[in-house]
Amino acid sequence: MKDVYLFSGFLGSGKTTLLKTMISQMKDKGLKPAVFMNELGQMNMDSDAVEEGIPLKEILDGCICCSGSEKSEAQIQTLLAEEDFDVLLIETTGAAHPVEALDAIFSPLFAEQLNFKGIVTVADSKRWMDRNSLSPQIRSLFLEQIRHADLLLANKMDLLTEGQQATVVYEIQSLNPKAQIIQTIHAKIPFSALEKLSPLQNEEVVKAPVSKLNLNAKVLKFEAPVRRELFEEWLRALPDTVFRIKGYVPLEGDKYPHAFQFAYGMAQWLPEYMKMQNQIVIIGEGLEGVELP
Structure with a gap:
């Protein structure tokens, strides 16, 4: 079975930076990663971050978790059939609800081939401080991405004072007390933090699809x-x-x-x-x- 990690987080939080870091560390450990990326628009600039030679599939102008779920299943099935890899890294669009995005992973077509390890959410700490200025729909999605994480990265800590850092960690941990939280700069963590993951039993999902955002x-x-x-x-x-x-x-x-x-x-x-x-x-x-x- 191939381990699967799902990277979640709002737009600009640092998911692609995390992806690049994990690819590098996995290769150093002799693991072969593959990547599935999702983008809201018709172009995916973030795919440039995936170095040549890494199996890559992407879905544009749609969402893994909404109307694009069948396309997502087809892309993952193609990866499994045509590529040799050990770990699958899935980067969702910043507008995706992470739990809804799991539908493609648990497809009956290939569910027995994948070992889902967990949701890693990159939370922009500075945006958290100003979350009340977001529209209600966007704020709801931002909170849901954090609430359903198995591992939380409180990212961009270098942009906050020590007092703000403590406040962010306390408040985010209060929203999701079951997840481990790591303070990060440029989403830097060791791959070992991901290897220890096992998915939590999350509460009922409050859906916030792109169509409502x-x-x-x-x-x-x-x-x-x-x-x-x-x-x-x-x-x-x-x-x-x-x-x-x-x-x-x-x-x-x-x-x-x-x-x-x-x-x-x-x-x-x-x-x-x-x-x-x-x-x-x-x-x-x-x-x-x-x-x-």
Whole structure:
């Protein structure tokens, strides 16, 4: 049987960073990982994080837990039939309810081939502090992702004071007292923390499907390079309902675009050394008026 871990967490919490870290550690231990990724929009920038040679399947513009469950079963079945691997890592979209996403794993087509180890939820500690500013539907999903975890990563602890850190850990642990909680920066934990997992007997699921969240994904394409200063001014003016931006931004004076990530008001730029599509994906609520500068 192949061990399966499901990575959950809201948009921009650090799930893909955790995925990359686990892939590296598994390979160091001689294990062969495979990855199944889910994205809300029609493009999956996060799949670039999965290094070449790792078996990868993905489902776009849908949700593992909703209308895409049959597609998910087919993708996992294809992985099992065509690829040689020891561990399956499933990264859900940030808009997915983790327990609903288990439907694909427990398909009668291949359930006896998989050993589900547990749900690992990456919780953005800074977003937790400001959770009451989220819309009721989004806040409900955020809390559900934490409540149903078997292992909780209180991530981005470096952005909080010591007092805030203690408050976050106490409050998150109170919401899910059965799960182990680990304070992290950049979602860094040893693979041994996952190996010890066994799924908890969770309470009744309160469903919060994407269809009720009013979340949208929007692709914006660049017609020409932009000045970084003007682009960052545009970022600062975006509404709080923009939860996540990722993609490739062409900057004036640079030959290749920069890989770009944005979550909760914080931007990350990484240089690229090859030609990429000059576009970004924006995920959030009420994106009708959001256009490039």
